[in-house]
Amino acid sequence: MTILDTTVAPPAGHTSARAGAGMAMASMLCVQLGLAASVGLIDVLGSEGTAWLRLAWAGLLLLVIVRPRLSQFSRPALRAGIALGVVTAGVTMLFMAAVERLPLGTASALEFLGPLGVAAWRGSGAARAWTGLAAVGVLLLTQPWNGEADLLGVAFALGAALCWAAYILLTQRVGDEVAGLAGLAISMPVAAIVATVVAGPGVVAHLTPELLVIGLGLAILLPVVPFALELLALRRLTTAAFGTLMSLEPAIAMVIGFLVLHQELGLLAVAGIGCVVAAGIGAERSGARAVAEA
Secondary structure (H helix, E strand, C coil), rough: CCCCCCCCCCCCHHHHHHHHHHHHHHHHHHHHHHHHHHHHHHHHHHHHHHHHHHHHHHHHHHHHHHHHCCCHCHHHHHHHHHHHHHHHHHHHHHHHHHHHCHHHHHHHHHHHHHHHHHHHHHHCCHHHHHHHHHHHHHHHCCCHHHCCCCCHHHHHHHHHHHHHHHHHHHHHHHHHHHCCCCCHHHHHHHHHHHHHHHHHHHHHHHHHHHHHHHHHHHEEEHHHHHHHHHHHCCCCECCCHHHHHHHHHHHHHHHHHHCCCCCCCCCCHHHHHHHHHHHHHHHHCCECCCCCCC
């Protein structure tokens, strides 16, 4: 007797959203571990020098591994890749400056006002509802009413938020127009050049073989692996869903800060984590793109 398989396969869009959400989660974990591991290097090279060393290695690695050809890019795709490199340098250097002055969770929460803005701007009514819940979580995480945050650090984090919003939009555009990781292999060397102009000359004299090896490891952990994962995730998720889902990162940052950097969690911060986790789950369940690409 033949037994019929009555299992119903999940819709393709839902499967794509789950894959994209998994990539985004893995990216966030890499980012926060990389930032926590970078704190000691900041004491030696400063925030700008640390950001430059990571971006320089990342640009070199991607050029060697991917070996992009200009023939792969249309003019609009090339312009978008260059613009992506500029905002990648901005988000990296501004956020490292913020982390130097603020707790990791606070800096991450402020930075992710950028993705939340993208989610609200590009999302449907349901996406905006999840964005609102995530915004409440961000407020509980940052607790701006206490007035204890370093204002310059807050300004750096907000600047990173603007760059991060542009990064999301440009990453999806580059990922849609250029196959594989070729887009990153253009944008990351551009980011390295921008960082070199800003910080490179003042750092080179302080480099040692040990610092170069440490910088190579950090570049793989952040930004090479997470940025590649984000590019692939944005082929599967809407920018609105991605922006809301990425608001989980302040929660991850709080946990990493507590476990690795011994930064304590308050009750309101725990409530904020609950809000952003709930918003991230909602984004994952409703955020597949109409046409998902591998």
